[in-house]
Every structure is written in C-alpha cells, then in structure tokens.
Amino acid sequence: xxxxxxxxxxxxxMNLYSRKIFNFFNYAIGNKEEAKDLVQDVFLKVxxxxxxxxxxxxxxxxxxxxxxxxxxxxxxxxxxxxxxSLEKIPEEIQMGYDPPSRPHSLxxxxxxxxxxxxxxVILLYYYEEYGTKEISEILDIPEGTxxxxxYRAREFIKNYFEKRGIYGV
Amino acid sequence: MECEKYxxxxxxxxxxxxxxxxxxxxxxxxxxxxxxxxxxKKTLEIxxxxxxxxxEPYDIKEDVFEEIEKYERLRKNVKNFSLITTPVFFIFxxxxxxxxxxxxxxxxxxxxxxxxxxxxxxVYFTFKIPKNKNFVVQIDTNDITxxxxxxxxxxxxxxxxxxxxxxxxxxxxxxxDEKGKIIKKVEKTFYLTNYKSGxxxxxx
Numbered sequence: 238x239x240x241x242x243x244x245x246x247x248x249x250x251m252n253l254y255s256r257k258i259f260n261f262f263n264y265a266i267g268n269k270e271e272a273k274d275l276v277q278d279v280f281l282k283v284x285x286x287x288x289x290x291x292x293x294x295x296x297x298x299x300x301x302x303x304x305x306x307x308x309x310x311x312x313x314x315x316x317x318x319x320x321x322s323l324e325k326i327p328e329e330i331q332m333g334y335d336p337p338s339r340p341h342s343l344x345x346x347x348x349x350x351x352x353x354x355x356x357x358v359i360l361l362y363y364y365e366e367y368g369t370k371e372i373s374e375i376l377d378i379p380e381g382t383x384x385x386x387x388y389r390a391r392e393f394i395k396n397y398f399e400k401r402g403i404y405g406v
Numbered sequence: 407m408e409c410e411k412y413x414x415x416x417x418x419x420x421x422x423x424x425x426x427x428x429x430x431x432x433x434x435x436x437x438x439x440x441x442x443x444x445x446x447k448k449t450l451e452i453x454x455x456x457x458x459x460x461x462e463p464y465d466i467k468e469d470v471f472e473e474i475e476k477y478e479r480l481r482k483n484v485k486n487f488s489l490i491t492t493p494v495f496f497i498f499x500x501x502x503x504x505x506x507x508x509x510x511x512x513x514x515x516x517x518x519x520x521x522x523x524x525x526x527x528x529v530y531f532t533f534k535i536p537k538n539k540n541f542v543v544q545i546d547t548n549d550i551t552x553x554x555x556x557x558x559x560x561x562x563x564x565x566x567x568x569x570x571x572x573x574x575x576x577x578x579x580x581x582x583d584e585k586g587k588i589i590k591k592v593e594k595t596f597y598l599t600n601y602k603s604g605x606x607x608x609x610x
Contacts, residue, residue, distance in 0.1 A: 244471075251467050260460045273466065280470045281477065344452055363453040388414050395449045404445045 247284050250296060255280065257365065258304050264360055265308055267349055275311055279304050294374065301365070301375050305357060312353060347397040355390035362387055409438050420446050541589070546578040 255276055262272035282303050290299060348356055357376060361367045369387065373380040398404060412432055415425045419433065420443060433439045544553050574595060581590040 244474075247470075247474075248467065251470065255466050256460065259466070263461060264456070269461070273469075276466050277469050277473055280466070281473050284470075284474050285477070344456075359453075360456075364456045366457075388417065391417055391446075391449065391453075392413075394453070395445055398449060398452075399445065404448060 243284070243287050246287060247280065250283060250300060251280055254297065254300055258300070261304065261360055261364060262308065264345070264348055264364060265356055266311070267345060271311070275304075275307055279307050282307065298371060298375055301361070301367075305375060308357075309353075343398065343401060343403060344394065347394050350397070351390065351393055355386050355393060358383055358386040359390035359394075408432065409436060409442070412439065413442070416443055416446055417450075419443075420450055540584050542582045542586075544578075544580045544582070546580070 258279060259272055259276045262275045263269055266272060266275075279300070283300055286303075290296070294302075348360075351359075358372060361372045361375065362369070367375070369380050369383045372383045376383070409432075412429050415429045416433070416439060419425045419430070433443070542553055544551065577594050579590075579592050579594070580588055583589055
C-alpha cells in the first residue's frame with residue numbers, strides 16, 4: 238500500500254468512525270479531553286497497522302478492536318497512576334461530561350460506577366448497535382459471556398435508576 | 407421465586423426477540439413481572455437514546471495527521487540511524503571477536519617435553535604471549551598457588567623454585583588478562599624425580 242492510498246484510507250475511516258468512537262470513549266471514561274486524545278491514539282494505530290490489515294473482518298470491527306484495546310490500556314494506566322498517587326484527578330475533570338438531560342446524566346453516572354467489562358458490552362450493544370456475535374468477536378470472548386455481561390449491565394443500570402427513584406414510587 | 411428465572415427474558419421480550427411460550431404465559435399473569443417490565447421499558451428508552459445524545463466532536467483529522475508526521479519523521483530518523491549504526495556495530499563486533507581469537511591463539515604454553523622431569527634440570531614453562539600486554543599466570547599445584555605477572559613476548563616460569571617433593575604433581579595453569587578474565591586454563595601432570603638441591607636421588 239503506497240503512502241497516498243494509506244492516507245486516503247485513513248481519512249475515509251476517520252470520516253466514518255471518529256465521531257462514533259469519540260462518543261464511545263466519552264461514555265466509557267467520562268472525560269472529553271482524554272476521549273479526544275484516545276481517538277487520536279486509535280487512528281494513529283490504525284495508520285500504523287493499515288498495511289497489515291487484510292480485510293478478514295470488517296474495517297469497523299477491526300477499528301473497534303483497536304479502540305477497545307486502547308481504552309483498556311488507558312484504564313490500566315489510570316489505575317496504576319492512582320495506586321501510586323502520581324496523578325490526582327481533579328474533581329472538575331472527573332465530572333467533565335457535557336451534562337445532558339436528567340435521565341441521561343444519571344446514565345453517565347451509572348457508567349462511571351459500572352465495572353469496565355460490563356460497560357464495554359453495553360456500549361457496544363446499545364451505542365454501536367453491534368449484535369452479540371460481533372461483540373464476542375471484538376472482545377474475543379464467547380457469545381454466551383457477552384449475553385451474560387449484557388444482562389448484568391442492564392440490571393446494573395435498572396437497579397441504579399431504581400435506587401435514585403427514576404421509576405417513581 | 408419463579409420470576410427470577412424469567413428475568414432475563416423480560417429484556418429480550420421488550421426488545422422484540424422471541425421468548426419461550428411458557429415464559430410469555432407467566433409474564434402475562436404475573437404482577438411482579440409486569441412491574442419489572444415497566445422499569446425495563448423506561449431503561450431501554452434511555453439506553454436506546456444513547457446515540458441521540460452524541461457530542462459533536464471537533465475535527466480530529468488535523469491532529470491525527472500531525473501525529474502521523476511526527477511518527478514518520480521519527481521512523482525515518484531511526485532508519486537512518488540504524489543504517490549508520492548497523493555496519494559500525496558489526497565492525498566493532500568483528501574487532502572484538504578478532505581480538506579475542508588473537509589473544510587466545512597468541513598465548514602458547516610450551517611445556518617441558520617429557521612427562522618425567524629431572525630436577526635440577528627443573529620444570530620450565532615457556533609462555534609465548536602477545537607484546538605489550540599484561541597477563542597474570544597462576545600456577546597451582548597441590549602444594550602451592552603462585553601468581554606471576556608477565557609482560558613481554560616470551561617468559562619462563564621455573565617450577566623448581568617451589569621446592570616441591572619428588573613424585574607426581576598436577577600443575578594447573580590459568581592465564582588471566584588485565585581485567586581478571588580467564589583466557590586459558592590447562593592441566594598437566596609431571597613426575598618430579600629430584601629435589602633442586604639434589605638431596606633426592608632419582609628412582610622411578
């Protein structure tokens with residue numbers, strides 16, 4: 238693949254998927270600035286591995302695999318930094334969402350407390366509208382695990398809402 | 407509780423998926439499940455709206471291309487650097503290997519020819535070593551260990567200086583370079599027949 242084709246392909250992918258991935262990250266980590274950086278990382282990785290991409294899976298699935306790995310690395314590093322207290326995350330950054338209407342801001346809050354493995358599945362399912370089979374491909378886990386995580390994630394949100402009285406008394 | 411078993415199906419049902427008839431029958435007649443379904447319905451409404459609450463992002467393209475430019479520049483630099491350094495590294499490696507080989511080859515221990523050595527003819531070890539280099543030779547017998555520093559092309563070592571008893575003696579000879587790294591190690595047995603002073607008569 239020559240440089241021109243490679244750049245063109247990357248541009249095409251960015252036009253198609255950067256917005257979606259950015260929002261996916263924003264939901265997943267709740268920080269717009271860091272979501273931006275992560276999207277850049279993803280597309281830099283896409284650029285680097287484009288010559289190796291054989292098209293065995295759809296580009297979308299392939300890019301999402303890269304995105305999930307980038308997200309996981311980010312979260313791992315964040316955890317390590319937290320353990321060693323190298324970085325104190327200021328409150329305003331932690332809460333750095335664009336606050337939408339109430340149920341949605343509650344959903345954001347729920348995501349913040351949801352375990353990472355459940356969050357990945359529920360975002361891929363409802364936000365990206367992937368089927369359970371595709372999610373199992375992206376996350377490299379059996380479809381049965383995807384289904385059980387999806388169920389646990391849904392119940393997590395339902396219970397979260399219930400505790401905060403969103404369903405009324 | 408029976409409802410607990412069916413909980414998972416409630417989500418599927420509300421998402422329009424097929425569920426077993428038995429479950430459907432239960433749901434229709436269960437107040438608890440109907441209440442649960444109300445909650446699930448509301449939750450799904452919110453979840454299904456996830457896509458509609460998107461933030462319009464800035465255009466990331468410019469930043470990504472900037473990063474790519476940096477990456478390519480770095481890659482080219484590394485490439486150029488390795489183009490220069492690789493041959494240098496190999497030449498250096500060859501030089502080290504050559505020197506190592508030379509050192510190994512150049513040190514020659516010329517033993518006394520005979521296994522049986524008559525003293526006072528004495529045991530001489532002749533070392534042929536490279537010029538202008540320092541080596542330490544350690545001669546180790548059961549009785550004595552001696553370090554001798556050599557400097558020069560050919561040196562002799564007179565074992566009879568040690569006043570050893572007549573009989574079989576194993577001479578362990580180790581040669582070290584200046585850094586204390588061992589270069590050569592050999593073992594040789596000699597039968598010493600006489601004491602230097604001539605006190606012992608030869609008797610095989």
